[in-house]
Amino acid sequence: MARLAKLQRMVKDKGLDALLVTHLPHIQYLIGFTGSNGMLLVPAQGKPHFFTDFRYKAQVKLEVAGAKISIIDRDRNIPDSFVEKQLFSDYDHLAFEKNHISYSLYDFLRTKFRHVKLDPEIEMVEKLTMIKSEDEISMIKQAAMIGDKVFEKVCEIIKPGMSELDVAAEIAYHTRLNGGERDAFTIIVASGERSALPHGTASSKKLRKGELVTLDFGCVFNGFNSDMTRTIALGKISTELQKIYEIVKIAQQRAIDKLHAGMNARELDTIARDYITLHGYGSKFGHSTGHGIGIQVHELPTINQKGEKYKLEPNMVITIEPGIYLEGIGGVRIEDDVVVRKDGCEVLTTSTKEMRVL
Ligand SMILES: [Mn+2]
Structure with missing residues (x-):
């Protein structure tokens, strides 16, 4: 929990609404999840939100602490749920992990959330883990x-x-x-x-x-x-x-x-x-x-x-x-x-x- 609290302070200090964590080792470090698919949205304030799929429905109960959990059904994917939940509707600045994002996800965020400024972050969780x-x-x-x-x-x-x-x-x-x-x-x-x-x-x-x-x-x-x-x-x-x-x-x-x-x-x-x-x-x-x-x-x-x-x-x-x-x-x-x-x-x-x- 201390790790998440430190990261949330960094997100806030940088004037960001949230950081989207896509690198799995970072997700494990922050909330304990050891699976192979997931994304963690860490807002400046409020509870972090973790997204994964059906395969990890039982596992997240054992592993994940400190985040709200959403399990995405088999016919959808995690980014689609961001749109469905209108997750970024009141955001101005969303940071993402520049070195750990696919082009397709970046392009999806860019086109689906045109009102949000996307900020590439290189070394945010990295600095925390040092x-x-x-x-x-x-x-x-x-x-x-x-x-x-x-x-x-x-x-x-x-x-x-x-x-x-x-x-x-x-x-x-x-x-x-x-x-x-x-x-x-x-x-x-x-x-x-x-x-x-x-x-x-x-x-x-x-x-x-x-x-x-x-x-x-x-x-x-x-x-x-x-x-x-x-x-x-x-x-x-x-x-x-x-x-x-x-x-x-x-x-x-x-x-x-x-x-x-x-x-x-x-x-x-x-x-x-x-x-x-x-x-x-x-x-x-x-x-x-x-x-x-x-x-x-x-x-x-x-x-x-x-x-x-x-x-x-x-x-x-x-x-x-x-x-x-x-x-x-x-x-x-x-x-x-x-x-x-x-x-x-x-x-x-x-x-x-x-x-x-x-
Ligand atoms: Mn070595």
């Missing part, structure tokens, strides 16, 4: 603990001859056994040359001795995500791969050591990036140092060179995940989830970052 409560942090912490257990287990299982898909299947299986509701995203298992692909989802390629294997995975626990990456070695690896491993490990640790509330996201990115650049691999680290994490795997703030506008505040949860990728050779990435604290940070991912040679 700062976590201690309860929310404990969910992410438990999701991260599941990740650590899965990593331990998978290290016992991994061996040359298995395919990347075999490893991904073990990660998914042990995630469930340890209480993860689902994978946070498509599991990345990238071995050998494929470890130079920052987002190399598992393939049928078989693992071989002398290769690095990057495992990047996460899970959802009570609606909150974790995200971790470890790169392991199968037997003896080349001197160059050992070298980039050490550089990434130190760059990642330096960012953790220097992180504290009050700095901005760009400064944090610079700490990891400068170390990698100093050692000659700046051009091989082509992605952000990290991102916010919570009800979604990727949230605000984004930790990169454009992050000056994001001051890091206590109780933000972010990832720190620098990497080096050498095309045709291999790559390394190491990622932890951390909570920004006043004088430093709390690292939620506890698996060792010393190179594991299996």
Whole structure:
């Protein structure tokens, strides 16, 4: 309820009549609904109104709190009911989630409610979710603990001859056994040359001795995500791969050591990036140092060179995940989830970052 009240205050402060929330993770965050179809109208004043369909008639009674509920019959759809109920008849300004609306819905609103000014909102619920409560942090912490257990287990299982898909299947299986509701995203298992692909989802390629294997995975626990990456070695690896491993490990640790509330996201990115650049691999680290994490795997703030506008505040949860990728050779990435604290940070991912040679 506190979340909805905060959002309603934001809607009011912006001089809007209401915000139409169409992004399902935002709807879950605001009222608890976990289904796959729904829209939530959050007015500046009065009770929020949630719309879904018949499939969720019983489920909403169990899940949804803080909103009036309308179940739409099978022959109609949610936007039609906005017209039938004349929902926006006394509105001047209706905001919508710019990054989470279909063109057809936008066009429908525009043509059916010509008297209403439609305001594209980019980062309204996003800003609300950026700062976590201690309860929310404990969910992410438990999701991260599941990740650590899965990593331990998978290290016992991994061996040359298995395919990347075999490893991904073990990660998914042990995630469930340890209480993860689902994978946070498509599991990345990238071995050998494929470890130079920052987002190399598992393939049928078989693992071989002398290769690095990057495992990047996460899970959802009570609606909150974790995200971790470890790169392991199968037997003896080349001197160059050992070298980039050490550089990434130190760059990642330096960012953790220097992180504290009050700095901005760009400064944090610079700490990891400068170390990698100093050692000659700046051009091989082509992605952000990290991102916010919570009800979604990727949230605000984004930790990169454009992050000056994001001051890091206590109780933000972010990832720190620098990497080096050498095309045709291999790559390394190491990622932890951390909570920004006043004088430093709390690292939620506890698996060792010393190179594991299996
Ligand atoms: Mn990540």
